[in-house]
Amino acid sequence: MSTLIGGCRCGSIRYECLAEPSAVSFCYCRDCQKASGGPFCNYAVVPAEAVRVTQGQTRSHTVQAASGSAVKREFCADCGSPLFASNGHVFVLAVGCLDDARTISPTIAIWLDSAQPWAPVPSNVECFAQNPPLTLGGD
Amino acid sequence: MCNDLREGLGNAAVSLRDMVPEAATVIAAAGGCRCRQVRYLCRAAPVAVTLCYCRDCQSWSGGPCGNFAIIPADAMTLTGATKVFTAPCDSGRIMHREFCPSCGSPLFARTPHLLAVAVASFDDPSPFRPTMAIWMDRAPTWVLLPDDVARYPGNPPLSSGA
Numbered sequence: 001m002s003t004l005i006g007g008c009r010c011g012s013i014r015y016e017c018l019a020e021p022s023a024v025s026f027c028y029c030r031d032c033q034k035a036s037g038g039p040f041c042n043y044a045v046v047p048a049e050a051v052r053v054t055q056g057q058t059r060s061h062t063v064q065a066a067s068g069s070a071v072k073r074e075f076c077a078d079c080g081s082p083l084f085a086s087n088g089h090v091f092v093l094a095v096g097c098l099d100d101a102r103t104i105s106p107t108i109a110i111w112l113d114s115a116q117p118w119a120p121v122p123s124n125v126e127c128f129a130q131n132p133p134l135t136l137g138g139d
Numbered sequence: 140m141c142n143d144l145r146e147g148l149g150n151a152a153v154s155l156r157d158m159v160p161e162a163a164t165v166i167a168a169a170g171g172c173r174c175r176q177v178r179y180l181c182r183a184a185p186v187a188v189t190l191c192y193c194r195d196c197q198s199w200s201g202g203p204c205g206n207f208a209i210i211p212a213d214a215m216t217l218t219g220a221t222k223v224f225t226a227p228c229d230s231g232r233i234m235h236r237e238f239c240p241s242c243g244s245p246l247f248a249r250t251p252h253l254l255a256v257a258v259a260s261f262d263d264p265s266p267f268r269p270t271m272a273i274w275m276d277r278a279p280t281w282v283l284l285p286d287d288v289a290r291y292p293g294n295p296p297l298s299s300g301a
Binding site: 120 | 172173174190195197198199202203206222224226236240242245246257259260264265267268269280281283284
């Protein structure tokens with residue numbers, strides 16, 4: 001099993017993940033749009049206990065997501081890189097902050113109900129108008 | 140349009156407007172971060188809306204690309220304090236990236252010639268349809284793109300002249 005390694009842009013925060021993603025999502029909810037600055041968040045769903053922060057400390061901001069659940073978003077206070085999000089059921093890594101993100105291809109697209117009209121959607125993925133069943137989220 | 144931006148863009152701005160007139164339809168747009176500590180008003184149409192696949196934009200967005208509306212710097216009015224992170228981007232040029240220190244929302248990226256606004260930070264991002272995809276040679280293998288955008292392996296003429 002390979003280890004996923006990543007961190008923020010400035011190098012303050014580093015982490016490793018000892019599990020393969022159970023899903024790789026594109027989430028088009030409005031809150032994920034704000035968090036990424038663009039049309040979606042791109043997350044790898046992994047077991048929270050498989051992730052170890054090896055250097056630095058994240059800052060977090062907790063919001064009420066479109067689903068109604070509280071979502072804790074963690075980022076680097078120095079450079080702003082988004083790193084993790086969790087809602088008590090699902091823990092996710094921001095794919096763009098992995099050291100090698102090129103091959104982590106998406107498997108699901110969610111919250112398409114709130115996608116911007118011009119948002120690109122990956123082909124060959126399972127699509128959901130809102131949240132997928134939790135089983136897809138690796139819970 | 141401010142003089143810096145006009146000099147930086149040269150004829151590229153004109154040709155972009157010709158290519159993608161819809162990029163010039165938004166005259167004023169408000170936006171801000173998730174927690175509303177930072178708010179802004181942008182009083183000019185974007186000259187381009189980019190999807191940037193450079194590694195720097197990937198770690199900025201947490202995904203495959205940054206998504207920016209390029210506007211004249213003097214058309215932006217800001218309230219609230221941003222945190223600024225300054226580092227070279229893939230082109231080697233120094234980029235100042237601004238985000239909300241409280242909620243982490245990405246907001247702006249600046250060079251001396253350009254102000255790029257994170258599209259999703261607008262209260263209504265729906266008019267800001269992407270017009271170009273840049274730094275495609277850094278894109279992931281499963282790259283995701285709208286059909287109708289101009290594509291560039293690195294920087295477009297827009298910023299290579301800046």
